[in-house]
Amino acid sequence: MEDRLCLKRTPSLHEIAKLSRLEYAVAGLLPSLPWEKLQAIPRRAADHHGLHLVANFDLRLFFPHIVPEDNRELSYSGIRIPGENPSSELRTTPRVAMHRQSALPFWALLFAVPSVFSLPRGVERSTLLTKPSDVEKTYDYVIIGGGTSGLTVADRLTEDNRTKVLVIEYGELSACFFKVLPDSVGICKPADADPSRQATRPTSCEWQAALPGFRHRSSCTPSRPCRRSTCETGPPAS
């Protein structure tokens, strides 16, 4: 995943293609339905027809240098058609309004991704809502706070698919706020190691072998592409 985290410049088509073969693949960026049409499907109707709006996911997770117009327009969405094989399950369509300064031309994604169709792991697939008007009138359980305990409880309760649960969260699915690598984790893995190899397999536990991993990681401090208005930039001054 280091590749994903370390992009600080425009990725080449080759790099995008490489990224999309990782398990965080930017799957299904191939648009099959215009976003307007997708939006026009009311949720209940969608449920009735067996279509599920899949969750938006945060593009910054994949391309942290992309600067969106605002937080909300950052995500990709799509529909999932249950019962079909995974290759046709996720069809997404962009709802991204990128800045002119955005380093990544959108066509590059389209060009690079058709080889990848599988539903990516690590991408939110339960229903993510960003507008109050999308929230239904009544749920079985309403959970205030999508944090450590709230999400755990929501996970347990929704194991029963008859139980409808809403979690209300103040924050966002934000990449700029969470630090994905801890300070104290060393990675015995050269920067250019085969991504299919598990990082748990150190090449060696000698310092010299670990050093490239540290150096590599030290350049991985997540960039902060988000605007101040949409993300925290650090702890408040005391």
Place this chain on the structure above:
Amino acid sequence: MPQVNLRNRTTSVLIGKAVGGSSAVNMMMTVRGTEDDYNRWGHFFSNSSDWSWKGLLPYFRKALTFHAPDAAVAKSVNMTWDASYWGNTSGVSTSWPTYQYPATKAVIDAWREVPGVEFPPDSGSGKPGVYWYPQFMDPKTVTRSYARTGHYSNQNRPNYHLVTGQKVTKILFDGTTATGVSFVAVSALKGAAPVTTTVTAAKEVILAAGGIHSPQLLQLSGVGPKDLLTSAKIPVIANLPGVGQNFQDHPMIQATFSCKCRLPPAVSP
């Protein structure tokens, strides 16, 4: 608020404003409190309360999937652990770095010379002392493992809705029963008249807004010390003097020191 026992110093309390809450921003250290701490909590309720070490341990196990450290790494610094304190069914992982500074071994050996210092078998054993602790980390991707990745990202449930960017302003009551919640979009908060949305809970409202905002929201909703609520012109639903009081956080002390001797890695970067 000035802390009397800190010579009236004030400190910031950091909380995670993101899906995943503070599990998205913590230091990724997987460390439990001690047995004594949890038993003290339990005794606030009764001598046989389940909020005790014994009562909580099954849930600690359930909360995390434990991955043992790489054998070669473990051997390189004599790491010790005891998997019996851990579980393997959770979507949230705790695992180990694939490199340990060799000097760590020397530091631990030095602790062994200090009288009275215990060496518990595991960071999750409930005993204070010197121990190795794992990290909230997915061992495969070497990235943070937390409430979002473990309890949201990998679910595919149309009955599981999450709405983000919304501030809950009030818990709604019918008598003394919570029946719903009202909230406003964070993006609309600075506007003149933010639109309030309400949602009804057929079964329960679950307050999981953290150690800071849970009591705050209770107070705003009319549950808290009567005098305080009255002074803020909040109608009292329930007079509970303890709500919003006695906040405790765990202190952390770090010691930094220089070694006179030359420790590995003795390589200039």
